[in-house]
Amino acid sequence: MVKATVAAVITPSAAQPRTILLTQRSVNPFNGFWCLPGGHIDEGERAEQAVIREVAEETGLDFRSPRFIGYCDEIFPDYRFHAEVLIFAGTGLGTPKPEPEEVSDIEWFSLDEARDLDLAFNHHTVLDQYERHLESL
Secondary structure (H helix, E strand, C coil), X not given: CCEEEEEEEEXXXXXXXXXXXXXXXXXXXXXXXXXXXXXXXXXXXXXXXXXXXXXXXHHXXXXXXXXXXXXXXXXXXXHCEEEEEEEEEEEEECCCCCXXXXXXXXXXXXXXXXXXXXXXXXXHHHHHXXXXXXXHC
8 A cells, every 4th residue: 555655854944955854763664774754644634734743753843834845756665665755845943852762863964965875765866856946946
């Protein structure tokens, strides 16, 4: 069954669009990999509500004014995982702190540094879409 999920590209401020927050996963799949905060949309939940909730749960940040910037497919037969990811970008307010059940670490990276990491899921594709979004502004 295909799942609907959200991913958040979080910046510390509007003046720093090329600095993004990544979390390091402490659960499977992709245990130990860095990724963008996000997760599944709950039944009856709107996508924007889901991304705000997921960011708060995983990072402790208040995700302000998320903007929808696109979507990507995530299909991983080895994990029996198929999701359509709705991508949102915005600013995170507060002090990031990892949620220990799912996140082992949390850190700000430049977009270039993030591209050099082994990212979970298709988050390199998500970063490509985010970069195209920045170029269109």
